[in-house]
Amino acid sequence: MKVSRKTAILFLLPNLLGFLVFTFGPVFFSLGASLTDWNLQEPGQTSFVGLANFAELLLDKKFWLYFVNTVYFLLGMPFAIAGSLFLAVLLNQKIKGMVAYRTLLYLPSFTSGVALMILWKALYNPTFGPINQFLLATSRVLHLPMDVPQWLLSTKNILGLEPEKLGMTGTQFGIGARDALILMGIWMSIGGSNMLLYLAALTNVPEDLTEAAQLDGASRWQCFRAVTWPSLAPTTFFIITMGLIGGLQGGFEQARVMTGGGPAGSTTTLAYHIYSKAFEEFRIGYASAVAWILFAIVFAVTLAHWKFGSREATDL
Numbered sequence: 001m002k003v004s005r006k007t008a009i010l011f012l013l014p015n016l017l018g019f020l021v022f023t024f025g026p027v028f029f030s031l032g033a034s035l036t037d038w039n040l041q042e043p044g045q046t047s048f049v050g051l052a053n054f055a056e057l058l059l060d061k062k063f064w065l066y067f068v069n070t071v072y073f074l075l076g077m078p079f080a081i082a083g084s085l086f087l088a089v090l091l092n093q094k095i096k097g098m099v100a101y102r103t104l105l106y107l108p109s110f111t112s113g114v115a116l117m118i119l120w121k122a123l124y125n126p127t128f129g130p131i132n133q134f135l136l137a138t139s140r141v142l143h144l145p146m147d148v149p150q151w152l153l154s155t156k157n158i159l160g161l162e163p164e165k166l167g168m169t170g171t172q173f174g175i176g177a178r179d180a181l182i183l184m185g186i187w188m189s190i191g192g193s194n195m196l197l198y199l200a201a202l203t204n205v206p207e208d209l210t211e212a213a214q215l216d217g218a219s220r221w222q223c224f225r226a227v228t229w230p231s232l233a234p235t236t237f238f239i240i241t242m243g244l245i246g247g248l249q250g251g252f253e254q255a256r257v258m259t260g261g262g263p264a265g266s267t268t269t270l271a272y273h274i275y276s277k278a279f280e281e282f283r284i285g286y287a288s289a290v291a292w293i294l295f296a297i298v299f300a301v302t303l304a305h306w307k308f309g310s311r312e313a314t315d316l
Contacts, residue, residue, distance in 0.1 A: 034289040040282035053289035062265070063273070063290065064166060067297075069178070070269040072161070074247045076182035081239055083190035085232070088198035089224075102199070105191040113188075117257040120184045124151035149175040152259055155266045163264035177267050181254050194239050201235040202228070237309050244305060248298045270294045 034053055038046045057063045091102050108116075123129050132148040139146035149156075155163040156174030163172070205228050213223045251269030255261045261268035261276065268276070270290065278287035 030288040030291055033285055034292050036285045038283075038285040038288075040284060046285075049285070053286045054293065057286065057290055057293065061166070063270075063293075065164065065265060066268050066270050066273045068161065068166065069265075069267065070248060070251060070271075072157070072159070072178055073182060073185070073251055073269065074244070076186050077240075077243045077247055080186045080189040081194060081236070081243065083186060084192070084194035084239075085198050085236075087190055088195050088202055089228075091195070091199055092202045106196065108188075109192045113253055114257055116188060117184070117254060120180075121152065121258045124180050126150045126153060149180075151175070151180045152177045153263060155264050157266070161266075163266050177259055177263060181251075181258070181267060184254070194243075197235050197239060198232065201232050205231045240309065241302060241305055244301055245298055248294065248301065270297075 035048060035050055036046050037049045037052075087105065091098060091105070123131050126132055126148065129151070131151075135146060135148050154174065154176030156172050156176035157178045158173070158175065160168040160170060160173040162169050209227045210223050213227055218226065249271055251267070252271040252275060255267050255269060255272040256275070259267040261272050271294070274287045274290050274294070277283045277290060
């Protein structure tokens with residue numbers, strides 16, 4: 001049955017109206033706000049300032065510190081993707097009760113993110129948290145001296161980045177708040193949607209190619225590297241793309257619930273910086289400018305990955 005254009009538009013209209021009202025409108029409203037000095041503490045005194053907000057933030061040291069924090073949190077993405085793939089390979093085995101295993105491993109994904117973060121905050125407590133208690137018990141059993149990490153209270157990190165300052169120093173090497181959030185993020189994402197995507201992709205790997213490779217004497221690892229991994233390239237490309245977008249825009253919930261952006265701003269990302277400027281300092285114009293710079297960064301990174309990453313996925 002042929003559907004007329006008017007009928008199609010009528011069915012699409014609710015979705016289009018929702019997009020215009022709740023997405024398109026606010027996005028371009030924020031663009032207009034970024035060109036003003038709009039401050040919620042001074043109603044009625046808003047004036048047009050042009051690109052002054054953009055110039056201010058690009059010269060602001062804190063903006064670049066928070067940008068470095070945002071990029072730092074992306075260090076956990078390769079481990080999360082590798083963990084999801086490893087778990088998907090295990091769950092792709094044809095053994096009894098596999099459906100139950102898949103369900104149990106995916107169930108935590110339905111848990112509220114805030115609830116999980118509150119739980120992890122308790123786990124990371126340096127005094128009575130289970131993680132440090134386990135490390136101390138292990139050190140006593142092995143008779144090894146150990147200084148347990150201070151986790152969310154420490155500015156130390158595996159790259160030795162200085163707090164409140166662009167640079168690296170040997171005194172900051174260690175495990176601190178940044179790394180604690182990365183470890184939590186890896187744990188929370190391994191059994192989630194990426195695992196399901198890989199699991200679905202594994203069902204489409206040609207079995208005849210795998211069997212042919214095995215008949216030629218290929219080991220499991222060689223079969224995975226030569227047959228399975230190339231077949232997963234499009235899925236991996238999609239997961240990396242979405243991971244980059246989500247990572248650059250993320251970090252707000254963790255900072256808000258677990259650290260308040262501290263210690264010393266070490267867990268403040270650009271997303272949390274936007275919130276702080278808009279709803280703590282009430283500088284809506286400046287916060288809108290930061291949001292548009294973040295949009296430009298996400299767009300540029302996604303475009304670069306799409307141009308070069310898609311080529312690699314096609315070549316595999």
